[in-house]
Amino acid sequence: MKAVRLLLADDEHLIRGALAALLGLEEDLVVVAEAASGPEALAMARAHRPDVAVLDLQMPGADGVSVATSLRSELPECRTMIVTSHARPGHLKRALAAGVRGFVPKTVSAQRLAEIIRTVHGGGRYVDPELAADAISAGDSPLTAREAEVLDLAADGAPVAEIAERASLSQGTVRNYLSSAASKLGAENRHAAVRLARARGWV
Amino acid sequence: MKAVRLLLADDEHLIRGALAALLGLEEDLVVVAEAASGPEALAMARAHRPDVAVLDLQMPGADGVSVATSLRSELPECRTMIVTSHARPGHLKRALAAGVRGFVPKTVSAQRLAEIIRTVHGGGRYVDPELAADAISAGDSPLTAREAEVLDLAADGAPVAEIAERASLSQGTVRNYLSSAASKLGAENRHAAVRLARARGWV
DNA sequence: CGCATCCGATGACAAATGTCATCAACACCG
DNA sequence: CGGTGTTGATGACATTTGTCATCGGATGCG
Known part of the structure; x- marks a missing residue:
């Protein structure tokens, strides 16, 4: 069985590097590209055609959701997921609408993240239960x-x-x-x- | 030569864990404690008496600077440093006033962070040049x-x-x-x- | 001591803001 | 077709906010 090819996008070098190192330790995961901004993430995705793109929500240039939207049309076979520190209900909704298949806060462990990556790669979805509950209770925007x-x-x-x-x-x-x-x-x-x-x- | 004993405090499990793993790979660094909040960081510091405390600026309970202030009086031999994503000029000033010896953004690489930890442990100081420039150009608060x-x-x-x-x-x-x-x-x-x-x- | 500064307050006035009623054009839906 | 909702606008009005002058007490400094 071939390893899952990953794209990591996060503007914080410290986190991105550490994450790449940790996920690379997993037998069945391999990080094939890293990016520090939205546009860079898109370029790297085009160049390396990863199986799964792990995107930070807040990045310079373009946020994770808009990157996911572009990826959906350009590389439909590439699954996308969002990892973020400050998750708001509305973000989750927009992410799901953009075809994102995983949405997790940065408070999860690397082990857990690896599992979720596998789930997403296998065609499954995963949304952090607490974030999902927040999104439901917050309801839709009443604003025009x-x-x-x-x-x-x-x-x-x-x-x-x-x-x-x-x-x-x-x-x-x-x-x-x-x-x-x-x-x-x-x-x-x-x-x-x-x-x-x-x-x-x-x- | 004995390894430098580290305390890592960051509320994001993903980052903290990844960081601990990466820094632990360095020969001369050993992570002896981790914390996910300000108060927890203090408690862990008391229990494990690390050589260097690496603190995130924004944490639940008490922010990195106030933790550093407490540590300064309780464990004077413990060097403190701040790692943060959103660094503002005023934060740097308050941190330095609290006796913090290192102040770095999360955009640095893990390698670089390891070097800085060694510098700080050796009694040196390190402040990210860009943040320092910002702090100087921003001047002091004119507010009473x-x-x-x-x-x-x-x-x-x-x-x-x-x-x-x-x-x-x-x-x-x-x-x-x-x-x-x-x-x-x-x-x-x-x-x-x-x-x-x-x-x-x-x- | 005299002077400056900060704190806290008051009163008065101008400007910005919030609120409401009302109107008209337009699109969409059953 | 009529009803509904959105957009965009106007006018009027009350309230809130910003600004200024001024006052007194406290504190700190040369």
Whole structure:
């Protein structure tokens, strides 16, 4: 039986290297490529055609989910999975929608990760139970597309005038969207709304 | 020559385990204890009295710097160093003030980390050059103690009334502090000020 | 001592924000 | 076709926030 060919993508060299070393110790796993950014991960995947791509969620350039989306169309036979430290409910949903087959927090052990890689390679799926429960209890985003967009533009504390300009909307419209978004989220103002939406991965 | 006894503290099992395995491969390094939280790190340090404590900056319970502070008084012969993914200028300053002798981002390789551990154990110091440059260019916090405190309470987007209550101050006083903090930071409003102060590690 | 600085507060005013009602265009669905 | 929901806008209004001047007390420093 041939070993499972892996692509590791994580911007932290320390973790990526350590992980590569540990997973390489497993008889049936071999790390064929490493990447430190989203675009690099894509390039390496094209060049080495791994069986499974293990992607960090937060990377420079493009996050794990968008890399997974690209891989799905470019290399359909390559299974993808996400490993992350800060997992939010919304991220899990987007990941699953992108065809990701494994979603695990970095708090698992390397042994466990190796097992999950095998599961995913075998065509199975694995989602961390706790993250799954969070995602279910958090529900879907009640925000419309524009509400989310405007809320995102408000994320850095910019005044309404600036948001309106960047979104090419009138200030009144922006205030309406922010107001409705905040009330949907049960927040006292837009800044608290931004925090809530962020915490749930809705922006 | 006896091996350097290490304590590893990081809440992410995956990284901690991988790191322990990699560093353990070095002839002159031995991991004698691991911890997944601030308090646990302290307890393990007391029990195993390591030569060098390698601490993650962000951990549940107590962050790396406060653990380092406690270690400094409890186990003065134990050198401490911080390893982190999201390093902000202010964190470096606080770490150095706490007697930390090494400060490195997680983007370094394991080889490099092993070298730095040896340097620190030998009584030397090491600070990542890029982080050091950031810290110098960012300068010191211009905020007074209360300004920083009030700004911190404003971090979650709470209205002034709530901040005033939590800080036991009048609303007018809170607004004054927020206003002066924002103007010192060159921010348009308090929310942008919070972001700026956060980015520099001043809160 | 005099001076500067920080803390804490008040009052007043201008500006930004939140809220609501209302309107119109458009798309989608049963 | 009518109903529903989204988008985008306007106007009016109350509330919140930002800004400034000013005050008093405390603390620290040359």
